Amino acid sequence: MLASMPGLRPDQEGPSLAEQMTALPVATLVVRPDNSIADANVRAETLLNMARSAIIGSDVARTIRIAEAGARFDIWHSNKAVAAYDIKVHAGRTAEMELDLMIAPIVDHDGWRVVSLHAQSQARKIGHRGSSGGARSAMGAAAILAHEIKNPLSGIRGAAQLLESSHNGQDSALTQLICNEVDRIAALIDRMQDFTTDRTLECQPGNIYPLIDRAAGIAAAGFARNVRITKRYDPSLPSANINDDALVQVMINLLKNAAEALEHVPKPRIRVETAFRHGVSVMVGDGKGSAVLPIEILVIDNGPGVPEHILDHLFNPFITAKRDGQGLGLALVDKLVRDMNGFVQYSRDREAGESCFRILLPMGMA
Known part of the structure; x- marks a missing residue:
């Protein structure tokens, strides 16, 4: 008592x-x-x-x-x-x-x-879904859009180029605008096609640190060049069961998301942390039992956080708080992490004024 x-x-x-x-x-x-x-x-x-x-x-x-x-x-x-x-x-x-x-x-x-x-489910509240419903619906939408839109786009671009050449350079600004917009839409369709595959990623035991460093280097040289990026690594962390390219893409997307959230923050900061967490597991279907996910990667920023009204749908495609956002970056993060048999969560520490994306991955078995 x-x-x-x-x-x-x-x-x-x-x-x-x-x-x-x-x-x-x-x-x-x-x-x-x-x-x-x-x-x-x-x-x-x-x-x-x-x-x-x-x-x-x-x-x-x-x-x-x-x-x-x-x-x-x-x-x-x-x-x-x-x-x-x-x-x-x-x-x-x-x-x-x-x-x-x-x-x-x-x-x-x-x-x-x-x-x-x-x-x-607390996992759903902070962004993780055990089912792949959101990504699966995006896969169907992407396949349809890729078929119905991408082919006509090439015809529009070709017509604009012919129009430009037939007018001897007149109205070149307008025809170039058409070509640029076609290229932009085609690039969007290419990104959506990332959802059209449901194949299993080939994963193997690997060191996550060179992959995180590669993504952080890309961020620091480009979209996050005005943001202070710090790292706090657990030096004793064992290997994780990962796909190298997928993990790099996941980290780039999360760092880009953080950098964009910091656009109007006076002293923008991103912190990447790793840790080994005992006892965290998810239940796997088809009678396979539980999957232990002890490898933790955190991407933390001091931005304003995710608006309350989209929290429950944060990882669904086409959901975004950005005026010119496409809502595909976090959906792709969710898909790639699940394809590596892990999961991703979002949380907000209001007291510290920080937002955190948390990735949990299985340990690599030698």
């Missing part, structure tokens, strides 16, 4: 641990070493559609049942922290649902764990 809390007068008594547990805004369980549930809060009762008296003493593996048939993993017999995103479960007396599940060991109490259940 907590007798008092910081900031209270000596004669004031703070809320008990049970009262704090009740007030938690997410469904929370306390689990014993034998996997029986020792405590549950009101949110857990609501989510599981079970009375607290029925939850306490029940086996957590039976109360929260993994819905994926044939899955080769057991999250309930591990003493390590686990964060499982977009996992499908049968929880209590409810129908199948998709949620984020966090398991945290209690320090100095072997086998005891706190389990939190986020029914409305």
